[in-house]
Amino acid sequence: MDDEEARTRLLDAAEELFYCHGIQAVGMDRIRTASGVPLKRLYRLYPAKDALVTAYxxxxxxxxxxxxxxxxxxxxxxxxxxxxxxxxxxxxxxxxxxxxxxxxxxxxxxxxxxxxxxxxxxxxxxxxxxxxxxxxxxxxxxxxxxxxxxxxxxxxxxxxxxxxxxxxxxxxxxxx
Incomplete structure (x- = not known):
């Protein structure tokens, strides 16, 4: 999986989870699990949850x-x-x-x-x-x-x- 696919998977998971459950109720580990993107790559692409929220x-x-x-x-x-x-x-x-x-x-x-x-x-x-x-x-x-x-x-x-x-x-x- 390249970075573009990882970004898409992360944003898809973030959008579904944040919109359905709320931003504060969803942790980065849950997004990692839902996206299938390794935690290390997640944090390389989005160093903080704020960055992922903004991108979403x-x-x-x-x-x-x-x-x-x-x-x-x-x-x-x-x-x-x-x-x-x-x-x-x-x-x-x-x-x-x-x-x-x-x-x-x-x-x-x-x-x-x-x-x-x-x-x-x-x-x-x-x-x-x-x-x-x-x-x-x-x-x-x-x-x-x-x-x-x-x-x-x-x-x-x-x-x-x-x-x-x-x-x-x-x-x-x-x-x-």
Whole structure:
């Protein structure tokens, strides 16, 4: 196994375990066992758990954001509404456990990696880029609150309903 394969296996294991059980509840030995990567190589690639957490969140950010962008681009719906349609599908996935970035911040507080804040800033920028030109400047802020609120509610009660209710509110905001 080369370093690239080891990195992939480690990140796959970290993503599954951290997202399902929480960052603080999962130790490096558990990730080593789940990945099949020897402990010495794990620590050579990620010298500390913080480095692995950051790499996991950075990879998740790239995947999550790309998936959202692709869904919006492929949708026949207005772009802002396509966001909520995508959220409804995400919230319905069997392993949905809320926002990995908010979960990380909830566990780690101010010690959470900077990628948490970067992810939220990127999401805000993405939403701002989807609003109509004539929309009030606060609309992107309001949409971000809708997305985050729906995600939090769905974490407690998985399924499409929180996204569908948030979509209804987004439609009202777009009409104003």
């Amino acid at each position: 969140l950075e990879r998740r950010d790239r995947r999550w954001t790309a998936s959202l962008r692709e869904a919006v681009a492929a949708s026949a719906q207005p772009p802002v509404l396509a966001v909520f349609d995508w959220l409804a599908r995400w919230f319905s996935e069997p392993d949905f456990r809320g926002c990995a970035f908010l979960n990380a911040y909830g566990e780690l507080g101010s010690a959470a990696p900077e990628v948490v804040r970067v992810h939220k800033a990127e999401l805000h920028a993405l939403l701002a880029g989807l609003v109509p030109d004539a929309a009030p400047p606060a609309l992107a802020d309001q949409l971000l609150i809708l997305v985050e609120g729906a995600t939090t509610v769905a974490a407690l009660s998985p399924g499409p309903e929180p996204a569908l209710r948030a979509r209804e509110v987004a439609e009202v905001l777009l009409r104003q």
